[in-house]
Amino acid sequence: GAVVSQHPSWVICKSGTSVKIECRSLDFQATTMFWYRQFPKQSLMLMATSNEGSKATYEQGVEKDKFLINHASLTLSTLTVTSAHPEDSSFYICSAREVFGTDTQYFGPGTRLTVL
Amino acid sequence: AQSVTQLGSHVSVSEGALVLLRCNYSSSVPPYLFWYVQYPNQGLQLLLKYTTGATLVKGINGFEAEFKKSETSFHLTKPSAHMSDAAEYFCAVSHGSGNTGKLIFGQGTTLQVKP
Numbered sequence: 647g648a649v650v651s652q653h654p655s656w657v658i659c660k661s662g663t664s665v666k667i668e669c670r671s672l673d674f675q676a677t678t679m680f681w682y683r684q685f686p687k688q689s690l691m692l693m694a695t696s697n698e699g700s701k702a703t704y705e706q707g708v709e710k711d712k713f714l715i716n717h718a719s720l721t722l723s724t725l726t727v728t729s730a731h732p733e734d735s736s737f738y739i740c741s742a743r744e745v746f747g748t749d750t751q752y753f754g755p756g757t758r759l760t761v762l
Numbered sequence: 763a764q765s766v767t768q769l770g771s772h773v774s775v776s777e778g779a780l781v782l783l784r785c786n787y788s789s790s791v792p793p794y795l796f797w798y799v800q801y802p803n804q805g806l807q808l809l810l811k812y813t814t815g816a817t818l819v820k821g822i823n824g825f826e827a828e829f830k831k832s833e834t835s836f837h838l839t840k841p842s843a844h845m846s847d848a849a850e851y852f853c854a855v856s857h858g859s860g861n862t863g864k865l866i867f868g869q870g871t872t873l874q875v876k877p
Contacts, residue, residue, distance in 0.1 A: 652805070678863050689852065689867045690806075739805050743863040751865055753798070753806040 649673055650742045652754035659730055660762055667725045667757045669740030676742035679723040680751065681715060684737045696723040730761040764789045766855050768868035776876050781825075781840040783871050785853030788834060793855045795836040796865065797827055800850040809851075812836060823847070848875045 649672040659665050669679055677698045682690040694715050695703040702715035712734075714726040723742075727734050737758055741751040769784040787793060794813050798806040810821025817829040827838045836853060853868040 650805075680864070689870050692864060695864065737803075741806075741865075750796070750808060750811060751863065752808065755805040756803070758803065 648744065648750075648752045650740065650752045650754040652738075652740055652757050654757060655755060656758040656760075658760045658762065661731055662729055664726055664728045665730055665759060667727075667738055667740075667759075669723045669725070669742070669754050671721045671742040671752070674742070674744060674752075675720040676723075676744070677720060678743040679717060680741045680743070681713070681723075681725050682739045682741070684739060684756075686737075690739060693725075727759065730759070732761045735759055735761045764793070764855050764866045766853050766866055766868035768851075768853050768871050770871055771869060772872045772874065774874040774876060775843045777845055778842050781838070781843045781847065781873065783838040783851050783853075783873065785827075785836045785838065785868060786834055787836060787853070787855045789855055795827075795829060796854040796856070797821065797825070797836075797838050798852045798854065800852065800870075802849075806852065809838070843873075843875045845875050845877065848873055 651670045653668045679696040681693045683693050684690050692705050693708045696715045696717040698717045698720050704710045712728055717723040737756050739756040741753045744750045765788045767786045796811045797809040799809050800806050809825050810819045812819045812829045820826045825840045827836050829836050851871045854865040856865050
C-alpha cells in the first residue's frame with residue numbers, strides 16, 4: 647500500500663518550453679501533496695504544498711508563476727515548469743500525505759528534468 | 763522553528779558491523795520523526811517513524827531508531843550492515859498531527875558499506 651507514482655521518470659526539453667510532471671497516489675487519497683527539488687548530493691528542498699481544490703502554497707523564493715501546481719483530484723497533482731531554462735534542470739520529487747493515521751508522507755520515484 | 767541536524771555527511775562501515783546514523787532535532791512542539799532512505803536516482807522510501815508511544819521504533823530492513831526527548835535525538839541503528847544498505851539516509855521532522863504536514867529534512871548521510 648501507500649504507493650506514489652510520478653510521470654515521466656525523466657524528461658529532456660529545449661530551453662523555453664514547458665514541462666508537466668504528474669504525481670499520483672495509487673492506493674490512497676491525498677488531500678495534500680508536496681513538491682520537492684533535489685540537487686546532486688544535496689537534501690530535498692520543499693518547493694510548495696499542494697492542496698486538493700485550492701491554490702498551492704509556495705515556499706519563500708520559489709516562483710509560483712514559473713512552477714505551476716494543480717491539485718485537481720484527491721489522487722493527482724501536477725507540476726508544470728514553464729519556460730524552462732537550464733538552471734531548472736534538477737530532480738523533482740513529489741510526496742503524498744496520508745490523511746488518516748500518522749500524517750506520513752509517501753514519496754514518488756522522482757523525475758529527472760534536463761533542460762538543454 | 764524546527765530543524766534537523768545529521769551528524770556526519772558520510773559514514774563508512776564494514777559489512778556485518780553496526781550501523782549508527784545520528785540525527786538531532788529541534789522543535790518547540792512534540793515532533794513526529796522520520797527516517798527515509800534514498801537509492802541513486804530514486805525517490806525516498808520510509809524506513810521508520812516515531813509519532814507517539816513507544817520510543818524505540820522498529821522499521822524495515824532491520825533498522826530501528828530510538829526517540830530520546832532529553833537528548834533531542836533520533837539516531838538510526840542496524841546491528842549488522844549489509845552491502846545493500848549502501849544509500850543516502852535522511853532524517854526528517856514534522857510538527858505532528860493537525861499541522862500542514864511539512865517535513866524538514868536533515869542534510870543527509872551517505873552510508874558506505876565495505877566488503
